[in-house]
Amino acid sequence: MKNCAFDQYQRYNNIRNIINEMRSDNEKYRILEVGANEHRNLEKFLPLDKITYLDIQLPEELQKDPNYILGDATDMDFPDDEYDVIVALDVFEHIPLEKRNQFIDELYRVSSQICIITAPFLSKETVDAESRVNSIYKSLFGGDYIWLAEHKENGLPDKDALEGYLQAKNVKFKMIGHGRLSIWEKLMGFHFFAAKYPDLAVYRQEIDKFYNSYIFDYDYTEDSYRKIVVLEKGRNLNLSFETSSEIPAETLKTLETMERTFYNLCSMTGENKEENSCIDKVQIFIDAGDGFTELNSKNYQFNDKELMKFVTVDLRDFNVIKGIRIDPSDYCGFYKIDNLRLIGANDTEMKYQISGNFDFKTSNVYLFEKDDPNIILNFESEVGIARIELYISKLSTTEIVNQYVSMSVSKENEITSINSEYKQQLEMKETNEQVLKKENQDYRRMNEALVNDLADNGRVNEKLNDEIEHLRATNILCENEKQKLIQELEIKELELSSIYKSKAWKLIVKARKILGK
Numbered sequence: 001m002k003n004c005a006f007d008q009y010q011r012y013n014n015i016r017n018i019i020n021e022m023r024s025d026n027e028k029y030r031i032l033e034v035g036a037n038e039h040r041n042l043e044k045f046l047p048l049d050k051i052t053y054l055d056i057q058l059p060e061e062l063q064k065d066p067n068y069i070l071g072d073a074t075d076m077d078f079p080d081d082e083y084d085v086i087v088a089l090d091v092f093e094h095i096p097l098e099k100r101n102q103f104i105d106e107l108y109r110v111s112s113q114i115c116i117i118t119a120p121f122l123s124k125e126t127v128d129a130e131s132r133v134n135s136i137y138k139s140l141f142g143g144d145y146i147w148l149a150e151h152k153e154n155g156l157p158d159k160d161a162l163e164g165y166l167q168a169k170n171v172k173f174k175m176i177g178h179g180r181l182s183i184w185e186k187l188m189g190f191h192f193f194a195a196k197y198p199d200l201a202v203y204r205q206e207i208d209k210f211y212n213s214y215i216f217d218y219d220y221t222e223d224s225y226r227k228i229v230v231l232e233k234g235r236n237l238n239l240s241f242e243t244s245s246e247i248p249a250e251t252l253k254t255l256e257t258m259e260r261t262f263y264n265l266c267s268m269t270g271e272n273k274e275e276n277s278c279i280d281k282v283q284i285f286i287d288a289g290d291g292f293t294e295l296n297s298k299n300y301q302f303n304d305k306e307l308m309k310f311v312t313v314d315l316r317d318f319n320v321i322k323g324i325r326i327d328p329s330d331y332c333g334f335y336k337i338d339n340l341r342l343i344g345a346n347d348t349e350m351k352y353q354i355s356g357n358f359d360f361k362t363s364n365v366y367l368f369e370k371d372d373p374n375i376i377l378n379f380e381s382e383v384g385i386a387r388i389e390l391y392i393s394k395l396s397t398t399e400i401v402n403q404y405v406s407m408s409v410s411k412e413n414e415i416t417s418i419n420s421e422y423k424q425q426l427e428m429k430e431t432n433e434q435v436l437k438k439e440n441q442d443y444r445r446m447n448e449a450l451v452n453d454l455a456d457n458g459r460v461n462e463k464l465n466d467e468i469e470h471l472r473a474t475n476i477l478c479e480n481e482k483q484k485l486i487q488e489l490e491i492k493e494l495e496l497s498s499i500y501k502s503k504a505w506k507l508i509v510k511a512r513k514i515l516g517k
Contacts (some may be wrong), residue, residue: 177224
């Protein structure tokens, strides 16, 4: 990770340090990174955790990726405490002022443990440093650096206002300063010159690596470009990773030496550049109903050795637009189109679908194997557009290699994650099979017992039926005997009645009375 750009390392390595300080017993966290665009840098620093990425704008192919969610961070469609950790890196300053408190509330609501925000905050020193850095970019490329322009447009966040809001909401928080303004300004200048002159990219990477390896750990200071704000919700942190804020003198001396070497290389690279370079152009075509024609197009020339070009086109002269074609160059190659925005009359962003003659596309990088490359922005219906703005970059060989390495690492992490999930599912399946096997055996034994019980009951029933038949036969015999006895009794009663009514019986009765018997 030490080979990545210094400003990315500042953000992501601080996040790694904070989360690893919180981690115990190899805990794995569900993390949501807000405003990550198509980048997946965080998973390179936290490969063990499950990371999901949310952004208000996503390329169409990423909207189908389960690791990405299209959404507004000021109004997220998640239940409370949905993720363990929420991360928003250099996003806060791009949120409109009136929505910043709502943004904080949403991050806190959706997190269950902590949420981490990084951002530059308002100070005269920071505003002046950003102005100087933007002037370098403007001198090299002829336009404002888009992110610094947004800082100026939205206004940098107020540190005291944020602290007051969090205290009023009874939210526990920690605020850490990292990245000295002087060093940030110096390194950003290296990046812009290397973007202008791609031959400098190799040495610029060495400078980044030097910062990441030898300065980062000493770059904690109140006089910082960036603040790291940790909101504590379900977890109280006792951060111990901060080190001395004094950068060793020898380290600063080495950085100064590297700075001189860089600009010496820059001056050598720039020699005879004009006579050895050819002119390329970006061309924007507008289909106002007659197709794409040279008449309705605008050209923006630039040296083909330049790596980046900012283009903005005023489209208010067109009542309706059916499509827009962007030719990033006259030549084949790898081109990156960043921050492509179509702005409507009310400053609303317009939706579009992308087609073109590119041979390969990943996120916002396009490969064209033939000259005259183009991408086309298609609309569902005719639309009115106020302006289009975009950054076009021609990737250097180094950046192409780095991107494919990054893609490979991301894909490897994705495969590792899938394998881990598959292993867990397989283990769960085996466990379920054992449970089902045991339950099946239990049911089989129960069934056998029931069958035996039914067989025993059948034999008992047969015996009872025989007994019933025997009793029924005995009852019939008894009934017959009873009837016979009744008949005999009736005969005897008749005989007695006949005797009692006879004259002889009457004489006997009288004789007994006379004899006293």
